[in-house]
Amino acid sequence: MVMELSAVDTLCVGSTCALSSLFYYLYRCQRAAVTRIQSAQRLQFDSDLKKLLEHSESRELGYVVLEGKVQAVNEALKSHFKPHLQAVIQRYQMTEHRLLWNSLTRSWSEGKHIIHKQVDAIPFLLSQLEGVGDSVLVSNPLNASGLCLETVHEEFHIPSPGFGEVFRHYLSGEKPTGLLETEEILPVGTVITGIGRLVLDPQGGVDITSTPGWIRILPVP
Structure with a gap:
């Protein structure tokens, strides 16, 4: 018995295979990241980082x-x-x-979208918690993943529409409820954990970098 697949069936099968491949790829990437973290060498600032790098292959x-x-x-x-x-x-x-008005369920549902976003960053150092010693440069902070920023401002601005605007909102099926304004920062003095490649630059400084590779910046529990 030969079973023929319609165009729709073929499309569904193809989509399922593509999604399965994507999920498997993401799973492998996540698994590789966990393996890297588990096998990463844990260093302290009291160890001589520069000497370790000078005696390592490729100075990293x-x-x-x-x-x-x-x-x-x-x-x-x-x-x-x-x-x-x-x-x-x-x-x-x-x-x-x-x-947003849903004509099928005849109910309102909440929606949101970002209308403005600005991110600024400067290079910073990771230094030892106490005393003076070697420090490590994070030259491209925005390349890092896992950033946990501290919210220092959060304000919800509620609009005051006139009767005409309210009427138009009901006709269009979209009713603005307000604007949420937030500011998040990574404060100076925060203690964090950096995970990445440690490199000795030509000037003798120590950098933690993500090119090639990756860097994660995590809060210390």
């Missing part, structure tokens, strides 16, 4: 774990809403919230 150490305190290289960023707070990463965002 592949995937290390290093805990340190965030220090700005040059002038730190300042919070827009709390100027006394200094940071090395700053993210400002405006998100519009609105109600």
Whole structure:
């Protein structure tokens, strides 16, 4: 008995195979990342990082774990809403919230989308928690994943529409409920864990980098 597949069936089978391949690829990437973290060498600032790098091949150490305190290289960023707070990463965002009418269920559902987003970052150092010693440069903070920023400002702006605007909202099926304004920062002095490649640069400085490779910056529990 020969079973023929229609065009729709073929499309569904093809889509299922493509999704399965994508999920398997993502699973393998995630598994590889976990393996790298588990096998990464854990270093302390009290060990001589420069000597370790000078005696290693290619003047680098592949995937290390290093805990340190965030220090700005040059002038730190300042919070827009709390100027006394200094940071090395700053993210400002405006998100519009609105109600959307669903004619099938005859009910309103909440929707939102980002209408403005600005991210600023400067290179920073990971330094030892106490005393003076070697420090490690994070030259491209925005290349890092796993960033956990601290929310320092959050305000919801509620609109005051007139009667005409309210009427148009009901006709269009979209009713704005407000704008959420947030500011998040990575403050100077925060203790974090960096995971990535440790490299000795030509000037003798120590960098933790993600090119090629990756870097994760995690909060210390």
